[in-house]
Amino acid sequence: xxxxxxxxxxxxxxxxxxxxxxxxxxxxxxxxxxxxxxxxxxxxxxxxxxxxxxxxxxxxxxxxxxxxxxxxxxxxxxxxxxxxxxxxxxxxxxxxxxxxxxxxxxxxxxxxxxxxxxxxxxxxxxxxxxxxxxxxxxxxxxxxxxxxxxxxxxxxxxxxxxxxxxxxxxxxxxxxxxxxxxxxxxxxxxxxxxxxxxxxxxxxxxxxxxxxxxxxxxxxxxxxxxxxxxxxxxxxxxxxxxxxxxxxxxxxxxxxxxxxxxxxxxxxxxxxxxxxxxxxxxxxxxxxxxxxxxxxxxxxxxxxxxxxxxxxxxxxxxxxxxxxxxxxxxxxxxxxxxxxxxxxxxxxxxxxxxxxxxxxxxxxxxxxxxxxxxxxxxxx
Numbered sequence: 001x002x003x004x005x006x007x008x009x010x011x012x013x014x015x016x017x018x019x020x021x022x023x024x025x026x027x028x029x030x031x032x033x034x035x036x037x038x039x040x041x042x043x044x045x046x047x048x049x050x051x052x053x054x055x056x057x058x059x060x061x062x063x064x065x066x067x068x069x070x071x072x073x074x075x076x077x078x079x080x081x082x083x084x085x086x087x088x089x090x091x092x093x094x095x096x097x098x099x100x101x102x103x104x105x106x107x108x109x110x111x112x113x114x115x116x117x118x119x120x121x122x123x124x125x126x127x128x129x130x131x132x133x134x135x136x137x138x139x140x141x142x143x144x145x146x147x148x149x150x151x152x153x154x155x156x157x158x159x160x161x162x163x164x165x166x167x168x169x170x171x172x173x174x175x176x177x178x179x180x181x182x183x184x185x186x187x188x189x190x191x192x193x194x195x196x197x198x199x200x201x202x203x204x205x206x207x208x209x210x211x212x213x214x215x216x217x218x219x220x221x222x223x224x225x226x227x228x229x230x231x232x233x234x235x236x237x238x239x240x241x242x243x244x245x246x247x248x249x250x251x252x253x254x255x256x257x258x259x260x261x262x263x264x265x266x267x268x269x270x271x272x273x274x275x276x277x278x279x280x281x282x283x284x285x286x287x288x289x290x291x292x293x294x295x296x297x298x299x300x301x302x303x304x305x306x307x308x309x310x311x312x313x314x315x316x317x318x319x320x321x322x323x324x325x326x327x328x329x330x331x332x333x334x335x336x337x338x339x340x341x342x343x344x345x346x347x348x349x350x351x352x353x354x355x356x357x358x359x360x361x362x363x364x365x366x367x368x369x370x371x372x373x374x375x376x377x378x379x380x
Contacts, residue, residue, distance in 0.1 A: 175190075183200060226259055
């Protein structure tokens with residue numbers, strides 16, 4: 001009983017001390033004992049861009065602030081002032097135009113007071129680059145733009161409902177996004193927070209872009225077709241005879257399409273003539289398709305009971321090659337053209353976090369895998 005009695009005695013002492021004198025409030029943000037700021041400047045943030053790093057901080061409410069200084073250094077170095085980065089007390093943002101792409105920097109802001117004292121923010125990291133990232137998110141719903149180092153959300157653009165699919169016209173820098181329930185495919189650019197062109201498409205489930213003419217293709221299983229849209233033109237045309245087409249992928253190198261249907265059909269079609277060039281038949285629903293443009297091959301996921309099989313299909317070859325079996329709820333496939341390998345997104349059981357992302361060679365061998373995640377759409 002010694003330990004419990006000591007604990008009660010210690011608690012009584014603390015209560016007595018609290019009753020005898022009040023602890024000093026650590027409300028000053030520059031007080032090292034402040035539980036929120038620990039004496040450092042709060043609200044400091046750096047955002048990477050293309051050849052630039054945007055630097056932001058919160059103005060101090062204390063009187064006597066004389067200036068702010070920005071320090072920059074690289075990992076392993078000691079902090080040193082960024083040349084020219086000395087600002088009067090009313091300034092709360094700056095740009096580092098001397099930052100080089102694909103180089104990692106650490107920054108901090110230092111406030112100087114007329115008294116001669118100073119206070120610094122915790123450091124923040126930024127890696128500028130030309131990479132541009134857009135992601136569709138359900139909880140907004142809408143899309144968000146992400147900084148090149150994937151550390152910050154640069155902007156958020158809300159929509160009336162979540163987007164179901166997203167594809168990029170890399171030649172024109174235009175994103176196309178589909179909304180199944182709303183029956184709309186819309187375009188937008190990185191720089192624009194407002195929608196661009198809107199195309200009416202009844203219940204599109206998957207979209208693809210052929211970049212030669214910037215054509216948009218939408219699979220519409222309920223209409224048993226894939227529809228071709230020409231941006232800026234109100235006319236549409238269709239690829240028919242492909243069953244309840246649910247997935248579509250494009251090979252812009254030779255202007256062809258790969259189309260998968262719910263009834264087990266896989267079709268290789270001409271984007272120019274809308275004719276089917278070749279077809280294959282599987283025992284289950286054809287799901288996501290990834291295209292290796294240079295070899296004109298398609299990586300195809302086919303549902304087999306509760307799991308999926310992975311096939312490699314070559315244009316002109318009547319026999320699909322089954323590479324793997326027992327995949328867990330395949331939701332997307334992206335091909336790495338240089339190495340001719342495919343990244344397979346296996347979501348697993350929804351909301352369980354037990355999926356995996358696997359990189360697979362064209363012999364079926366696993367090159368790399370990440371588990372314990374729930375991947376969905378992906379692009380390489």
